[in-house]
Amino acid sequence: MIRPKTEEEIELLRINGELVSKTLAEVGKLVAPGVTTAKLCEVAETFIRDHGAIPSFKGFDGFPAALCMSVNDVVVHGFPSDRPLEEGDILSVDCGTLYKGYNGDSAYTFPVGEVDAETRKLLDVTKASLYKGIEAAVAGNRTGDIGYAVQSYAESFGFSVVRELEGHGVGRKMHEDPGVPNYGRRGHGARLVDGMTICIEPMICAGGRGVYIAKNGWAVHTADHKKAAHYELTVVVRKGRAEQLSTFDYIEKDGSIKF
Ligand code: MG
Ligand code: MG
Numbered sequence: 438m439i440r441p442k443t444e445e446e447i448e449l450l451r452i453n454g455e456l457v458s459k460t461l462a463e464v465g466k467l468v469a470p471g472v473t474t475a476k477l478c479e480v481a482e483t484f485i486r487d488h489g490a491i492p493s494f495k496g497f498d499g500f501p502a503a504l505c506m507s508v509n510d511v512v513v514h515g516f517p518s519d520r521p522l523e524e525g526d527i528l529s530v531d532c533g534t535l536y537k538g539y540n541g542d543s544a545y546t547f548p549v550g551e552v553d554a555e556t557r558k559l560l561d562v563t564k565a566s567l568y569k570g571i572e573a574a575v576a577g578n579r580t581g582d583i584g585y586a587v588q589s590y591a592e593s594f595g596f597s598v599v600r601e602l603e604g605h606g607v608g609r610k611m612h613e614d615p616g617v618p619n620y621g622r623r624g625h626g627a628r629l630v631d632g633m634t635i636c637i638e639p640m641i642c643a644g645g646r647g648v649y650i651a652k653n654g655w656a657v658h659t660a661d662h663k664k665a666a667h668y669e670l671t672v673v674v675r676k677g678r679a680e681q682l683s684t685f686d687y688i689e690k691d692g693s694i695k696f
Contacts (some may be wrong), residue, residue: 439606439614441632446539446608447673447682450634453490453541454671454682457532460484461545462687464504464532468547470524474506477530478517485534493533493540493611500655505531505544512599512640512648512657512665513544524550527560529667533611540611542636543683544669555643556664559596563641563666564685566591570604570619570639574672574679576631583629584621587639591619597646599665602657604638607671629674634682638669 442450463484464477482503485492492503500514507515507529508522515529522528531544546560566587573586588598604617615627619639629635642648644663651658659665672679 439627439630439633441630442608442634442673443632447632447634449537449539450541450607450671451682453534453536453539454543454684456485456488456490456534456536457541457543458683458685458687460532460534461530461543464530465545465547465688468522468528468549470550471521473519473521474508474515474517474528475519478502478504478506481532490534490536493535494531497533497611505529507531507656507667509664510659510662512642512659513602513667514655514657516653516655522549525552525556527552527556527664527666531667531669538609540607540609541683542607542611542669542671544638544667545685545688546666546668558594559641559643559664559666562591562594562596563639564668566639566641567637567668567670570637571670571672571679571681574629574635574637574674576629576674576676578629579624580615580617580626580629581621582623583637584618584626585623587637588620591639591641597642597644599640599642599646599648601648602640604636604669607634607636631674631676633674634671635674636669636671638667640665640667
């Protein structure tokens with residue numbers, strides 16, 4: 438049984454959504470060739486704690502860091518490292534917060550310096566597929582409608598959709614029901630109800646959709662080592678149109694990153 442959230446709970450989720458959005462923007466300001474993901478993670482953790490929140494990923498199932506830092510062929514769940522980013526890399530940053538007992542969860546893939554045209558297209562299409570998913574996240578639809586929207590859009594550009602990982606409900610727990618796959622059939626899956634809060638998070642590959650988990654037990658790599666992108670927002674299902682609880686506006690309207 439999936440319980441819609443009360444408006445009080447949604448307000449707390451909104452505060453968390455704002456914080457993860459602003460944290461991603463703080464990270465984005467510093468993404469550049471020569472910077473290490475360990476440094477970016479440190480900045481983000483300080484920012485989260487300065488706002489009275491806890492970085493929810495740290496210690497989650499033993500995850501060692503405040504943020505997931507996934508470079509190039511790492512789809513998600515990468516560890517921060519001391520390897521400097523290089524021109525042409527892409528960096529997927531996934532950020533989670535816990536504030537007043539509720540969770541925030543969003544992700545953004547940043548280009549490092551100039552990226553090639555195919556990579557730019559992967560980023561644009563992945564982000565656009567997320568917005569297609571959000572358009573389908575309305576009361577009366579089902580999770581399969583979201584998955585179908587994401588998948589059909591991404592695949593129309595020749596990209597592929599990771600099947601092993603998916604979006605999810607969010608609330609007191611970081612991962613709640615329902616699962617929100619990025620592929621699916623219209624009219625199938627859990628029914629979406631007004632007030633349900635979910636994270637939609639397409640993971641899209643430039644090449645094939647096969648993935649494997651690294652020896653550290655966490656980092657999910659593409660099997661063909663081609664790049665993958667990951668964008669995530671938290672929304673409330675509403676009648677007619679979902680409402681976003683997190684946003685990329687702080688990243689994209691700041692002006693420090695070119696789009
Ligand atoms: Mg996330
Ligand atoms: Mg998530």
